[in-house]
Amino acid sequence: MAFEPPRRLVRALGETAPDGDDWLAKLPEVAERAVARRELAVERVQVPGGRSSLVVLVRTAEGVPAVLKLAPRRARPESERAALAHWGGRGAVQLRDVGAGAVGAGAGAAEGTDEGVLLLERLHPDVSVRSLPEAKALLEAAGTLRRLWVEPPASHPFETVAERTGRQAEAMRAGAAADAEIAPLVDAALAARAELLAEPPERRLLHGTFRQSKVLAGDRMPWLAVGPDPVVGESAFDLARLVRDRVEDLIAQPSGASTTRRRIKRLAESLEVDQERLRGWTLFRAVESGVRARRVGREQDAELLLEFAGWL
Numbered sequence: 289m290a291f292e293p294p295r296r297l298v299r300a301l302g303e304t305a306p307d308g309d310d311w312l313a314k315l316p317e318v319a320e321r322a323v324a325r326r327e328l329a330v331e332r333v334q335v336p337g338g339r340s341s342l343v344v345l346v347r348t349a350e351g352v353p354a355v356l357k358l359a360p361r362r363a364r365p366e367s368e369r370a371a372l373a374h375w376g377g378r379g380a381v382q383l384r385d386v387g388a389g390a391v392g393a394g395a396g397a398a399e400g401t402d403e404g405v406l407l408l409e410r411l412h413p414d415v416s417v418r419s420l421p422e423a424k425a426l427l428e429a430a431g432t433l434r435r436l437w438v439e440p441p442a443s444h445p446f447e448t449v450a451e452r453t454g455r456q457a458e459a460m461r462a463g464a465a466a467d468a469e470i471a472p473l474v475d476a477a478l479a480a481r482a483e484l485l486a487e488p489p490e491r492r493l494l495h496g497t498f499r500q501s502k503v504l505a506g507d508r509m510p511w512l513a514v515g516p517d518p519v520v521g522e523s524a525f526d527l528a529r530l531v532r533d534r535v536e537d538l539i540a541q542p543s544g545a546s547t548t549r550r551r552i553k554r555l556a557e558s559l560e561v562d563q564e565r566l567r568g569w570t571l572f573r574a575v576e577s578g579v580r581a582r583r584v585g586r587e588q589d590a591e592l593l594l595e596f597a598g599w600l
Contacts, residue, residue, distance in 0.1 A: 291319040291333060293342055300339035301360070303584040311360040315342060319358055322405045326385070328356060334413050338515060341365070345410065353410035354384050364517060365404040370445050371493060371518035372406075379435030380495075380513045381506075382409040411512055415505040422534065426551070429500050429530055430559055432511050440493040440520045449494075449521025450485050456576045457481060463579040470579060473597055477575035480568040484522075489562070494519050494526040500533045524561045528569035531555060535596050545599040571600040 293312060301312065319342065323330055327349040334343040334355075341359035348354055359365040372383045385407040417425040417432075440446060457478055464474035495502070496517035506512040519525070531552055538544040552570065556563040578593030 291316045291342065291344065294333065294335045294337045296336040296339060297342060303586075315358065318405070319344065319356070322356060322358065322402065325402075326356075326407060328354070328407075341515075343413070345413070346407075348384070355381075355408040355410050355413075357406045357408055359404045359406075361404060363404075365406060367446055367518055368516055369406055370441075371516050372408075374441055374493060375436060375438070377409075377508070377512075378438075379432055379509075380516065381411060381504075382508075384408055408514075409506070409508070409512075411504040411506045411514065413504060416501050417503040417511060418500040418534075422537075425500050426530070426533070426555070427558075428511050429498075429503050429533075430527075430555060432503050432513050433495065433498055433526060433530065434559055436495050436498075436513060436516075437492040437523050437526070440491065444493070444520060446493065446518050446520045449488070449519055449525050452496075452519050453481055453485075453572065453576075459583070460576055460579050463583055467582070470575075470582070470594060473575050473594060474579065477572045477597070481572050484524075484565060484568050484572075488522045489565070490522050491520055492523055492526075494521060494523070496526070497529065498526050499529050522565070523559065524556075524565040525569045525573075527555055527559060527561055527566055528573045531566065531570045532574055532593070532596055535592050539592050539595055544596075548596070548599050567600055571597055574600070 293315060298312065322328075323344075323346065328346040331345040331347065334345055337343045340363040341357050344356040344358075346354050346356050357365075359368075369383065372380055376382070383406065417428045419425075420428065460474050460478065464471040495513055496519040497515065498513065502515050503511050503513055531548070532538070538548055541547060552567055553563055555561070556566045574593050574597040578590045578597060581587075581593060582590035
């Protein structure tokens with residue numbers, strides 16, 4: 289089978305690696321080797337798929353439905369593997385190749401590495417909580433997220449919120465220097481980050497990129513999270529991305545600003561998160577996403593995100 293990457297993936301990878309790399313060129317060979325080594329039967333490539341990985345629907349040698357996921361190193365797939373192993377299926381998709389490392393054993397090691405290859409439990413890829421009415425979707429998504437907030441392993445490989453947002457802050461400063469229009473929002477977001485990092489209330493293993501589309505229907509449990517970019521820090525950081533879900537709908541509402549404030553209050557109360565800390569991280573993450581969208585030419589997304597941030 290030809291492992292043709294979906295256009296969405298090619299476009300997104302072009303944004304994260306504008307100078308290009310050889311991952312896409314090597315992808316067919318890596319996919320074929322991963323399938324052969326695991327004796328998988330390929331059904332189809334999931335389309336439109338994700339923005340950072342190729343997702344292939346497969347069956348194991350025993351006929352069990354599964355998902356083969358292949359991602360470039362910059363998407364931190366081995367960090368994802370470590371988080372999924374730590375969660376052990378509680379609130380998140382299960383690893384089917386638990387114990388598999390970056391490098392195979394025996395003959396496999398001679399052929400190359402399995403870095404960036406994960407074999408996962410098959411969920412229902414076309415059914416996310418976004419298919420539910422908004423209020424119900426937020427409730428189910430928040431309940432799923434709560435299950436992921438656990439103590440990280442004692443010696444963990446994950447980035448911290450301070451480290452990740454530090455890198456992001458540098459890019460935001462550069463964006464503000466080049467565009468005076470967004471400078472006030474960037475300044476407010478950076479001030480909020482500094483205040484939030486001064487006294488973090490907890491250290492939990494977080495999903496890192498949680499939103500409604502990252503919660504899929506399953507058979508083992510009604511809803512399970514997929515696609516983490518795990519990070520260690522406070523719960524409010526994780527919840528902040530969920531606040532702006534369906535941002536295009538919020539912007540289209542005359543009452544969008546007040547709806548957003550009510551959403552922050554409701555989510556903070558339901559998950560026992562400090563409301564002001566949630567508002568601060570929501571501001572930072574919205575401005576960071578808006579600046580990044582503008583940098584790669586997604587102007588419509590940038591306008592929506594920065595208008596949303598202005599409400600905070």
